[in-house]
Amino acid sequence: MNKLLFHLFWFAFFLTPTLVLSQNCLEQLDSANYYSKTDRVRSLYFADQLISKLDSGLCQREVGYAEAYNNIGLIYLGFAEHNRAIRAIQNSLKEEVAQYDSLSPGLIKICLNLSVAYQNNSDYLAAESYLLWADSLVRKNYSEQSPIYLDATYKNGLFYMEVGQYEKSRSQFERALRLTSQYFSENDSIKGALLTEYGTLLRDMGDYEEGEVALNQAIEALKGKNEVMHLRALDRLAAIKLDQGEFSASENQLLSNLQLKKERYPSDSLLRIETLNSLAVLYFRINDLVTSEAYFEDLLHYAGSRIEISPYVTNNIGAIYSKKRDYRKAFVMFQESAAAMRELYGGVHPDYANVLSNLANVQKSLGDINSALNIYMRVLDLDKTIYGPENPRYATTLNNIALIYQAFGYVELSEKLLLQALKIRKEKLGEKHPMYAKSLNDLGVHFLNKGDTLQALEHFDEALKAEIHHMQSVFPVLTDQQRQLFFEDIKFNLERFASISFGKRYFETEWTEKVYNYYLNTKSVLFYAADKMRTTMLENPDPVVKNSFVKWREAKYMLAQSYLLSEHELTLRGINIASLEEQCNNLEKKMALLSSTFSSQSELSFYSWQDVEKNIADSAVLVEVIEFRNYSFKLGKLGAEQGFDDRSSYVVFILQGGSNQLKRIKLDGSEQLVDQYTFYKNSLRYGLEDASSYNVFWKKIDNELKTDRKVYYAPDGIYHKLNPAILYDSATEQYVSDKYKLVHITSGKDFIQGGKEAANKLNTAAIFGNPDFTTLTLTSPLNPLPEAEREADDVTDILQGGKWKVSDFYYLSATESNLKLNQDPGILHLATHGYFEEDSKRQSALLNSGVYLAKDKSTEDDGILTAYEAMNLKLDQTRLVVLSACETALGTVKNGEGVYGLQRAFLVAGASNLIISLVKVNDTATKNFMNMFYSEFVKEHSIEDSFFTARQRFKQQYPDPFTWGAFILVSKK
Structure with missing residues (x-):
């Protein structure tokens, strides 16, 4: 993926010479200049008319011909009419030489402009020859104190940077900066323009630290002096941040720049090009290919067919095809871009080298290894010539060549090159950079191939440290969807590390502890990211921030409802899903950026199991389940082939408060676990005795626990779908629930970040029961729930008896809209039907589950509260949500992320505790359990104690575990 730089020549010492022409000629020149900013057609018309008169000698000849040709050439140049510009400026040169001689100072401006014209026309030899002519004339006729001397030096630097001769460019820029400091220190615009291009050069050379210093100085110098140049410097600083992997800072600045350019310069579309390109590259790097492609399409729209821009866009679209594994289309795009780049710049240019590298990557993916190696070797020579052998780009090509040698079986040579690339990346990019992590991962795979598993683990370990640090810094400014895309690569690397560490050789060593620490920092990371943002927004004292957050939530509501409409309904209502998604994403980014600004430093902390253990009471224990798959690796003709088995295995970690010890248990036999779960589910459903599920799922765990x-139980994978409390130990003739209280949590991280239980001091409750389902538009009608109504009545009476202020909603008033209006009740109780569509192909897993309420005809709500909508309810002061509906605990189980359903949704919305159902039970039994729970609660005031006391009483009345074990308590800790 390539950069796109536009080096504009900001100094204009020679652009407005005085002319003495016939009045008609002068008027035509004035008109051409006037319309050059607003009307291309008119400007070119007057320019062509004037050129015709100059060629015919119809204007005054005594003075002014050279200046007139030069000015018209600059107008042509501004419209990218390069051949016409060259012809006009060449005529200016002839007139100047004819009138004076080849040493005339007046030739300087003409030679410089000719150099630019030839450069834009991709004739770099001619461009350099005129540049050198101008430079020799400047040195003969002007001192270093002259602005003309400074301008020539600056343009020399630009030229050599553009053609990839970086050391020559650096020498020129540093001389220009010295001149500026000595003779033009008061001119901030000159200083700012020089520093902007110098910082850009340092970035191209891989010196990010010094480049950032120069660009920050440029930004300071240009602030309040020249807005367009200031925006350019900000764009370049954002590009450096992007190269360094600081996506948060880069995206924030680029989006801000783009918005400002649209507002302040709506007619200047070319001004947006650099920002659009950087944004497209940024989203490409975080795997958001849809957004990346959209920005590239905008770029094509604004840039049109400009020959200096289109090859870059072609290359970058090829990179998107490559990422999508459409290698043949990518190959065509890279070939087209490479040909155009070579025509533009010749065979020695950094951007041409970059496209060749992309072409080699695709050749390798298509199986043509020999061609790929040949191209990489050409790129390596170019990188060495252009950047030098210590540049990160040189390291990237070394790394690519090493992987091909690995595929050929040249193990030692491959290792040597991989280590050399790692050393360069470490020195130039630092140990937190994603490219340094990639080198570590490549070396890890190399050592696996050599059979040196310990060396492989050490490299994978270091890579994960860098990747997780990067993830933590990036997540605050990504949307929920972008987080998921970004996290995919880390998940693969983490699961690989876990699979190797969980092998027999390393299971009882520190490597398994490292796995748990990594899972502790990544398990349910998408849940924690959303929860962190919500908490930070609501705690912020700034009313503007809170108001923006409310707008975001409202937009999410509308989007959730729109997902449920048919295409016909969307058309009738004039709703555009894509526009709504863009609105939500923009608002979410704004919130995330604000959250990032105000979040505590602990957001970037890396937690260990010792941090968790310190926060567990001596009377408690944590049982955390980790799902993983067995990793497989082999070296094929295209390089390393990596993957995982389809079947899952599990390791259970146990932390007891005050023990300072991490216990671990490996549960082998994934087939047995799957078969046993089927038996467990059928046993409950048909009332069969189940004496085996305990032995398979829990016995090994139980042996490590005290009764x-x-x-506290943090499940993963298949363990999300069962309730350990109802497993029966036939040896002791006890259920697990007889031995200890089992509280479900999201992750062990809850002990560090879970926070205190919300305390609604007003003791308010909102109770919804037996909605009028006839108001809903459903394919199959729902039966009314008279028992749910009686349940809601009983709950209301019990709470009111305990001095709670209760708002109850039945029938037509039990609407989705009324639920959304009830913000922050102390208790939210829903007695209604729920749903879960396990095989749904909906766009979001959070649409697969929800609860049915009534529809209010005066609102847009459809009466169905999906988990997606529930996630955006305001429940930050809500101590408890009770979902007295069938299977409300179910949802789409995602490895490492838990249940995507109502369970996750209400926790993200802010609720401290949930009581939810794993199975559908008798309505009367449900009513009785709720009565028991609330009766205990108004006496005990403890949700946990009340739940477990009520369940023991309920178990005596309903001894069937299917019934008494239907409900689970989920807590934020």
């Missing part, structure tokens, strides 16, 4: 302790 007098509270157990």
